[in-house]
Amino acid sequence: MNYFEFYNIPVSFLPDQKLVKSRFYELSKQYHPDFYVNEADEKQKEILELSTLNNKAFQVLSHKNKTLAYVLELEGELLEGEKYDLPADFLMEMMEVNEALMEMEFDFDADKLIEIKHQVQQIEADLDKENEENIEKYESVNQLDKKELLKKIKDIYYRKKYLLRIRESLLIFASR
Known part of the structure; x- marks a missing residue:
């Protein structure tokens, strides 16, 4: 049940x-x-x-x-142990964020850290807004359209999961 x-x-x-x-x-x-x-x-x-x-x-x-x-x-969209492929454009954007974080390892810059935090927060806010719209639509569409929306919601779920790791890295830098 x-x-x-x-x-x-x-x-x-x-x-x-x-x-x-x-x-x-x-x-x-x-x-x-x-x-x-x-x-x-x-x-x-x-x-x-x-x-x-x-x-x-x-x-x-x-x-x-x-x-x-x-x-x-x-709904069968999230499977245990699933390897989900994030979109290339998102991964490229995250690669830039990760590179900026790696640079901070060698040359810490408080202003740059704030800039990266804001960038990540904006990405998250955009994803949250998009997901809210998807969820709102999901609640009121037919079964066929629900499948498409589930895929979008799943994609955002995995993007946010990825961002969580970046936020954890940001917290490590912030505590220094």
């Missing part, structure tokens, strides 16, 4: 957060292990599994990026 089915809500990149929280609290009460201490071991195990499922569902569905990855998995 997937998390959306468990919470009895429609699959969405943007689940209603009030409903998610409400279902979490409702199921937390229903499946709290303390209420089943006098039950048979098998029933206690079942309740513990349901309680764990509830906690995991809430952790995923209450976090935007985790929900995005989860929906992509449900």
Whole structure:
């Protein structure tokens, strides 16, 4: 059973957060292990599994990026161990950013670091905006168009994952 089915809500990149929280609290009460201490071991195990499922569902569905990855998995677009090929133009842009970071190893420049941070933030902001538009469209189009949008959303997911590594490098430089 997937998390959306468990919470009895429609699959969405943007689940209603009030409903998610409400279902979490409702199921937390229903499946709290303390209420089943006098039950048979098998029933206690079942309740513990349901309680764990509830906690995991809430952790995923209450976090935007985790929900995005989860929906992509449900739709068969995100596969474990998948090697995703990022577009060449994006990789070229990232190569320039990485080269600038490598230069900082030998010749640190605080102004250049700020410039790189702003560049990365702008790239991320553009990707976020594009993904918001894709997700908004996804929620209201036919099945055929959804497949195309899923591919775009997946591409942005992997681009942002790549940018996360660059942001981690920027944090290392910022802490020096």
